[in-house]
Amino acid sequence: MNELDFPQDFIFGTATAAYQIEGAVNEDGRGPSVWDTFSHKKGKINNNHNGDVACDHYHRYKEDVGLMQQIGLDAYRLSISWSRILPSGTGEINQAGLKFYSDLVDELLAAGITPYVTLFHWDMPQVLDDKYGGFLNRQSALDFANYAEIVVKALGDRVKNWITLNEPWEHGCFGYVMGKHAPGKVKPWRYLTVMHHQLLAHGMAVEKIRQHAPDAQVGITLSFTPVHPKSDSDKDKQAAHMANEFINFVTLDPLLKGHYPKRLWDKFGWFKAPIESGDWALIRQPLDFIGINNYSREFAHHNRWVPVINAWIAGGGDVPEHDFVKDGVQHTSMGWEVYPEGLAEILTWFREDYGNPKVYITENGAAFNDQLIDGVVDDPKRIDYLNQYMAKAQQAIALGSNLNGYFVWSFLDNFEWAAGYDKQFGIVHVDYKTQQRTIKNSGLWLKELITAHQQRRENSDE
Ligand code: FCB
DSSP, rough: OOOOOOOOEEEEEEEEEHHHHOOOSSSSTOOOOOHHHHHTSTTSGGGGGOSTTTOOOHHHHHHHHHHHHHHOSSSSEEEEEEEOOTSSSSSSSOOOHHHHHHHHHHHHHTOOOOEEEEEEEEEOHHHHHHHHGGGTTHHHHHHHHHHHHHHHHHHHTTOOOEEEEOOHHHHHHHIIISSSSSSSOOOGGGHHHHHHHHHHHHHHHHHHHHHHHTTSSEEEEEOOOOEEEESSSSSHHHHHHHHHHIIIIIHHHHHHHOOEEEEHHHTTTTOOOOOOOOHHHHTTTTOOOEEEEOOOOEEEEOTTSSSOOOOOEESTTTSSSEEEEEEEEEOOOTTTBBBBBHHHHHHHHHOOOOOOOOOEEEEEOOOOOOOOEETTTOHHHHHHHHHHHHHHHHHHHHHHHOEEEEEEEOOOOOOOGGGGTSOOOOEEEEETTTEEEOOOOHHHHHHHHHHOOOOOOOOHOO
8 A cells, every 4th residue: 555645736647758659760751860860870779779669659659548547647748759840850840740749639638648748858850960960059949949839839729738858968968978879979078058059949949838828837857866975075075066066957057046057167168158148038037847857866076087077976877787786775777776865855955945946756767677477567676666756755745845746757668768678667568579568566556556646636625
């Protein structure tokens, strides 16, 4: 039985992203995105996997919505593939692409599930990367706003919750600094430029959403990974401070405080972002909510050879990638430490340092090595993970956090970017040979939690 008890209007959902689940990459006029190109380059993705078929959600969305309904979800966070709508990034609209999302939205609404739509989850049309280097160029923000306008005009009558970007830090850092995600660039000196253009893209899109869907709630999804000092030394503490500015506050400070984190900004010297007049007014527009993605934490220690931040950041990524217990602490199959306290820490930042805005947890979840045996996927570690993180969320609400909902990452096992299909985050198992779906025990656990929550809701209505 579940001990968790959330406020009545708290919503439960799950999340996915277009390239991770849709497949059908060459169908109905879709153009290639940077992820199509990147995943087809040898050696970029574990086992050279790609998203060509993925979970075939493009063809199976009705069945998928049916499963969501079976679990009892209030909401579903999906993302839209830019190159399905605008195969050339700009210009002619692919009506078949718009129709797919319009049908999906209708299916969700008919099932009583509220769509939360993310406009950009990392899959920029390849042409825009070819033309001007994607987010290296300011034009990307204008083109994104144009795309946002087209989508909101088409769906804004039914979609009332919009998320402009997913995790601009991950996209900027993994895609343009480290090159381990699409578009695979290694240009660390352009880090702040890429961040700035993404934030600008966000701001310009917010204007368009407000214009065409004035009754909608608009936000952005950011990733947060608290970084702790490896030791008590002042140098390590300093390293952790810089790492937090680099990873966490580089997006939050501009959006909510109207400036880049001070020390980070100063340290970038010649390589600061090219800010033009009017940029801050766009970036710092009032938002209706912030989406928080959190999985784990990291550690930092002083390292003078790492430019700018002088910090070596480690935790998740550098440990063997399978689920294991170290010093009594569970790690997921991504090698990420299970650290629910980190979610509490993030929610405290929001409450105490950022004016307690309305927030949702738009992603939280875990990959473990699941097995389907006799039609059952028993995943107690995931249940335990979700239970612990949700308990922290509940405690934060009791402390005054303005937290309104929780979306599990992910609805389905899917294409986990550079890790390919081996890392399973779903509460629904996917057999990639047959595309058969099986609700895991964690999905059934969530169903039970939601049923109890809804019952309390109904009882208090009587
Ligand atoms: C987040 C991404 C999401 C998924 C999870 C595990 O950073 O937004 O697409 O890959 O991590």
